[in-house]
Amino acid sequence: MKKKIFLMIAALVMLSFSSCKKNSTLIEQASIDLADDDAVSDAVFEDVFNTADNATIILDQMVKGGDTKSGIVVADSCPTITVTPPTTGTWPKVVTVDYGTSCVGLNDNTRSGKILIEVTGPRPQVGSKRTVTFVNYYFNGIKVEGTKVFENVGYNSNQNLLIKIKLTDGKLTLPNGKFIERSFTHQREWTAGFLTKSIWDDECLITGSANGKNINGITYTNTIITALQWKRACSFIVSGVVKIERDGVPPVEMNYGTGECDAKAVVTRGGESKEILLKNKHRNMVH
Numbered sequence: 001m002k003k004k005i006f007l008m009i010a011a012l013v014m015l016s017f018s019s020c021k022k023n024s025t026l027i028e029q030a031s032i033d034l035a036d037d038d039a040v041s042d043a044v045f046e047d048v049f050n051t052a053d054n055a056t057i058i059l060d061q062m063v064k065g066g067d068t069k070s071g072i073v074v075a076d077s078c079p080t081i082t083v084t085p086p087t088t089g090t091w092p093k094v095v096t097v098d099y100g101t102s103c104v105g106l107n108d109n110t111r112s113g114k115i116l117i118e119v120t121g122p123r124p125q126v127g128s129k130r131t132v133t134f135v136n137y138y139f140n141g142i143k144v145e146g147t148k149v150f151e152n153v154g155y156n157s158n159q160n161l162l163i164k165i166k167l168t169d170g171k172l173t174l175p176n177g178k179f180i181e182r183s184f185t186h187q188r189e190w191t192a193g194f195l196t197k198s199i200w201d202d203e204c205l206i207t208g209s210a211n212g213k214n215i216n217g218i219t220y221t222n223t224i225i226t227a228l229q230w231k232r233a234c235s236f237i238v239s240g241v242v243k244i245e246r247d248g249v250p251p252v253e254m255n256y257g258t259g260e261c262d263a264k265a266v267v268t269r270g271g272e273s274k275e276i277l278l279k280n281k282h283r284n285m286v287h
Contacts, residue, residue, distance in 0.1 A: 078105030184210035
């Protein structure tokens with residue numbers, strides 16, 4: 001009898017262990033939400049990069065008398081862009097991108113408020129910096145805060161320009177008061193289009209890491225394990241893989257695809273995968 005009881009207990013323990021081991025590979029909703037928040041954060045701050053880069057291209061065009069990229073105003077004719085020169089000397093200049101109270105512009109996104117860009121030198125100049133801050137700026141109803149610095153660090157061995165980008169105290173606040181915190185250090189390798197006449201052939205590879213909290217207060221880190229491919233002509237990152245880690249559960253990986261301009265990413269843990277739809281709005285704001 002004792003032997004039978006012992007065998008039954010052992011079997012139950014093994015079954016329980018096997019069940020726990022199996023379930024640990026499943027992707028629970030909290031991890032899907034975390035990946036979704038991470039993707040939304042990327043989309044918002046990538047849009048800021050796009051706006052700031054467009055604005056400084058316009059600045060270069062003004063300084064050089066229009067001999068840089070042509071037709072740049074078609075990128076987004078919605079905001080008013082002004083340049084404030086320094087009181088003495090040539091640099092730094094402050095570029096103000098003013099969206100007013102509400103403006104539907106590039107990619108049918110609604111923006112309001114101001115993006116301020118302090119520029120220390122021409123965009124192609126090694127060592128030049130662009131420091132981006134916000135004044136009551138909203139993107140599709142999300143308030144955007146933080147400081148984002150772009151630094152031209154020169155060319156790599158492939159003769160591709162490298163831009164170091166650092167976001168500090170990034171914060172996205174939803175209309176319901178919930179917020180996402182985010183900071184990152186990224187490097188962008190400009191693989192196409194930097195000096196061409198059109199902006200729409202611009203492409204970058206992004207590497208680096210991020211950290212923050214999602215709207216549920218979950219602290220996480222994000223590490224790019226396969227370089228993210230950005231194309232200015234596309235609304236979202238088109239390829240690359242990010243590993244997202246948080247305490248207490250195995251990490252997940254988010255794969256942005258193989259280079260197509262779509263709105264899909266796949267979240268994977270172990271043998272399970274879930275497809276998520278990339279958005280320029282938070283899921284709590286989509287009706």
